[in-house]
Amino acid sequence: MTDQTPVVSIRDVSKVFDLGGNNRLQALANINFDIFPGDFVALLGPSGCGKSTLLRLIGDLISPSSGAVQVNNKPAHQARLDRDYGMVFQQATLYDWRTIYGNVQLPLEVMNYPRDKRMARAREMLKLVQLEEFGRHFPWQLSGGMQQRVAIARALSFEPSLLLMDEPFGALDEMTRERMQMELLSVWGQTNTTVVFVTHSIPEAVFLSSRVVVMSARPGRVTGVIDIDLPRPRSFETRESPRFFQKITEVRECLRRDEVKGASS
């Protein structure tokens, strides 16, 4: 993997939010890591550790206070203008006034794809997330899990090299969540996308990813990067394998080590 050029390269990145007056919040301090093509990286940490902020820095939705974020060998800003990444949020964020087809086509419309190509892509993407019969429905007619699958289809519709996901399954119930994780892996297996996935669930991070970036809060920083070498394809059996529990323990200890350090300082 290391001989490849990274999809995302984060160098000495810090982010300070100016809250007005003398209030400043150091959200991220000195972040360094690389993400390689085909990686599935989970950003894991407690609430307030700046993992969503880091995701937004990669996507150039906000800019770093210092340091540099490179995506596909160019500044994140240029990567955004080049439409190098798709975005999925915790809420599906579908536009109520558009049908499911219309929602999946939205990025393609913004990018001026011709109409027939848009429709073909929308059909293809909905097939990928198992919702091909629901193209003419409106978002409110779909359940939360289905809406989130549409959001994934929308994010992948223009074949971005990078998929940024901000706690995409956080609002779903546990059963739906596990099924969505399987589907995401299946979709990921069928595309050549690199995924950055923000979560605060340890099992979710371990089950999905090839690497877990463990973060801690105040200020947000990386406390460890753990390779998850569980075999793929991962299945329901993966969740019951001893290796899976070992990895969960490893990640948990990494999180805890930092808490202990934080408490003693």
Place this chain on the structure above:
Amino acid sequence: MTNVADLTPAVERELLPDRGRPGRLAQRLWRYVPAIALFIMALVVWEVVCDYFKIQTFLLPKPSLIAATFIRELPVISLAGFFTLREAVGGFVLGCTLAIVVALATSRWTIVSEGVMPFAIAVNSTPIVAVAPIMNNWFGITNPVAKMSIVAVIVFFPVMINMVRGLTQVNANSLELMRSCAAGDFTVLVKLRIPNSMPYLFSAFKVSSTLSIIGAVVSEYFGGSRDALGVYISQQAALFHFAEAWAAIIIACIMGIAFYAVLLIIERLVMPWHVSMRAVEN
């Protein structure tokens, strides 16, 4: 490769609302029965009270007398109603058009918003019919444009304020989504802000439809063409012809409801996706 067929969300499909089930129409009509019953009861009580206490016609005419007058006067009052409705709708269209243009401008240039909004809010809380006599002087007392201008000013502010709200109160993630696709300001306006403002706009339209009828009728009380409904009401009332005045009020009432209903239908056509439509369907 995971077998995705196992993951087909059959359960979720059952959760989908069942559209257009038969037998719903009868159920919906049944819901109106209490309202209709109450209305008829009120009319009966009114009639009986007028008879029993021998209330004089110039104080409170009986419903039966109003009904008879309504039918007799219908050719006159329906024409008057039509005249006033034209003023109301003309003013409504004028005011709403201006409001939408200004709202779009404020969303584009913040300086316009900062300059205009404080005044908009201030003017919105002043009783605008109070300027009716001035408008009558400006445009001539029988000129419908005088009334249309008053109606336009009345509907302008609620429509503009609501439209601005709809254009600016956009879900943060929706905006981030647009940004992530590197969408330009114009694209964001057309694909996100304007559709987002539609529910706000229509609720302002509905409020303004009744306001515009009120504005037109009340401004006619200050004087106007002899063909106008407001003029008719004030003249009949001055002559103690209260049954005629009530009959004209019924016309005003019907106009208000009809205007509102037309907007409701347009709303359903324009926004079949909106929350307020779901209740109707379920």
